[in-house]
Amino acid sequence: MRYPVIADSKRKGEWAESCFISEAIKRGWEVFTEHGDSSSYDVIISKGNIMRTIQIKSTFVVREKRSVWTVSRTRKKTPYQSGLDFFALYCHNTGVWIMVTPEEIAGRKTYTILHKNKNKNNNWHELEDSKNCTTVS
Numbered sequence: 834m835r836y837p838v839i840a841d842s843k844r845k846g847e848w849a850e851s852c853f854i855s856e857a858i859k860r861g862w863e864v865f866t867e868h869g870d871s872s873s874y875d876v877i878i879s880k881g882n883i884m885r886t887i888q889i890k891s892t893f894v895v896r897e898k899r900s901v902w903t904v905s906r907t908r909k910k911t912p913y914q915s916g917l918d919f920f921a922l923y924c925h926n927t928g929v930w931i932m933v934t935p936e937e938i939a940g941r942k943t944y945t946i947l948h949k950n951k952n953k954n955n956n957w958h959e960l961e962d963s964k965n966c967t968t969v970s
Contacts, residue, residue, distance in 0.1 A: 845925075850876070853889045853921050862880045865879070873886070873888060878960070886916060886918045887921050932956050932960055
């Protein structure tokens with residue numbers, strides 16, 4: 834699949850958010866978007882009694898068979914605050930989504946994954962795992 838060439842980083846983020854929303858809906862999630870961009874998350878998704886807050890990040894950077902994402906707030910290079918359940922990391926070059934908990938990021942400014950690490954690729958099922966679950970009654 835060919836992806837658009839997008840020069841502006843803000844537009845890249847908006848494009849990735851649209852891609853996430855589309856994929857989440859295809860997978861049966863309801864999606865709620867934030868107005869503005871001052872929260873720790875970009876969207877809230879819900880399926881049954883499961884609700885998740887998601888920060889969406891994309892990368893267009895691939896180096897030596899690995900992808901690199903900036904996972905801090907880009908303007909301030911500070912970590913995200915509490916209230917975030919998952920980072921949804923999208924690799925533009927491979928078309929792969931990777932779901933990562935804030936604990937896996939552990940205060941880093943960047944997150945790198947080797948392309949041969951297939952166990953994290955398209956791991957949407959982790960959003961429904963009860964150990965990572967925020968449930969709504």
